[in-house]
Amino acid sequence: MMEYQVIENINISLSYHKLSLEIPPTAKLPLPGQFYTVRCGETKDPLLRRPFSMHRLIKRGEAVHLEILYRVVGKGTEWLSRCKVGEKLNAIGPLGNGFIFQEDVANVILVARGIGIAPLYGVAEAVLMRNQGARIFILMGARTKERVFYEEECRKIGRAFFYTDDGSKGFQGNGPQLLMHLMERKKLPQRFCMYACGPSHMLRDLADISEKFDLPGQVALEEHMGCGLGACLSCACPLRASYIRRDKHWEKPSLQWSEDRRQVYSLICKDGPVYDIQEVNWNEWVV
Numbered sequence: 001m002m003e004y005q006v007i008e009n010i011n012i013s014l015s016y017h018k019l020s021l022e023i024p025p026t027a028k029l030p031l032p033g034q035f036y037t038v039r040c041g042e043t044k045d046p047l048l049r050r051p052f053s054m055h056r057l058i059k060r061g062e063a064v065h066l067e068i069l070y071r072v073v074g075k076g077t078e079w080l081s082r083c084k085v086g087e088k089l090n091a092i093g094p095l096g097n098g099f100i101f102q103e104d105v106a107n108v109i110l111v112a113r114g115i116g117i118a119p120l121y122g123v124a125e126a127v128l129m130r131n132q133g134a135r136i137f138i139l140m141g142a143r144t145k146e147r148v149f150y151e152e153e154c155r156k157i158g159r160a161f162f163y164t165d166d167g168s169k170g171f172q173g174n175g176p177q178l179l180m181h182l183m184e185r186k187k188l189p190q191r192f193c194m195y196a197c198g199p200s201h202m203l204r205d206l207a208d209i210s211e212k213f214d215l216p217g218q219v220a221l222e223e224h225m226g227c228g229l230g231a232c233l234s235c236a237c238p239l240r241a242s243y244i245r246r247d248k249h250w251e252k253p254s255l256q257w258s259e260d261r262r263q264v265y266s267l268i269c270k271d272g273p274v275y276d277i278q279e280v281n282w283n284e285w286v287v
Ligand SMILES: Cc1cc2nc3c(=O)[nH]c(=O)nc-3n(C[C@H](O)[C@H](O)[C@H](O)COP(=O)(O)OP(=O)(O)OC[C@H]3O[C@@H](n4cnc5c(N)ncnc54)[C@H](O)[C@@H]3O)c2cc1C
Pocket: 035, 046, 050, 051, 052, 053, 054, 068, 069, 070, 071, 072, 073, 074, 075, 076, 077, 078, 115, 118, 119, 221, 222, 223, 224, 225, 273
């Protein structure tokens, strides 16, 4: 648990905000996909810390700034949006496991909806750091054109395609439909690795595409979290018992098996929030 000084906290569009915090010199640096739980209030209401992904890490001279992209949805984020430059925030992190990158990664597709872009932006930056020639494609969307944000930033890191449910901006449809549309028209490389964050039904549809076309993928899951530390079991996520990745990086200390060992649950805060797209039991998870 540490105090992080607020360097910037700005509204970027509608309910979307960007927060920049100075990372204390003794603190560990986060990896893309990892998250922090932040105390969002001075009183006991709200009682629980709120989880936020690392969006970007920016080095400014000796200092390292952690950027968090957030959407105001309730009491905690509303409080956060009122924090002023110079104030201190109490945060725990980095928590969880981040995304993994193959050293020779060449083609990457990021699929985001709304605030789902938050943990994915750092993926593009990490991939480009490993391979400057890597090709990054971003599929970014929302309900309507007014809700599409971060357009310029997306174009800065790769080739961006936009989608909206009502067709008011870009492709009419959702992220997985746009992905299929681009694949059918050969607008994407034949082989690529996809990284996604957004609503569970979007991730489930992407998992179907990944399975059908044998494309690797990773997802960052978001669930209500009580403790963020593996103690309260509020973030359990069902995995496919026959497909659990448990090599060094994908170590999963918090798996809970049913007595007949047919069902297995993972704690997103400890084992995730990043999973191989095929290991989540989407039929049990999507509500
Ligand atoms: C690992 C992780 C990383 C996250 N990263 C980000 C991020 O980078 N940026 C960001 O804006 N948000 C992120 N979230 C979601 C964020 O934690 C919630 O939006 C926040 O806790 C809401 O707090 P609140 O007090 O403002 O809203 P509340 O009053 O707690 O809730 C307001 C509404 O939002 C819904 N809600 C709250 N939390 C979640 C959730 N986790 N999943 C689905 N619905 C929820 C509630 O059901 C309610 O309808 C992340 C969540 C997780 C688990």
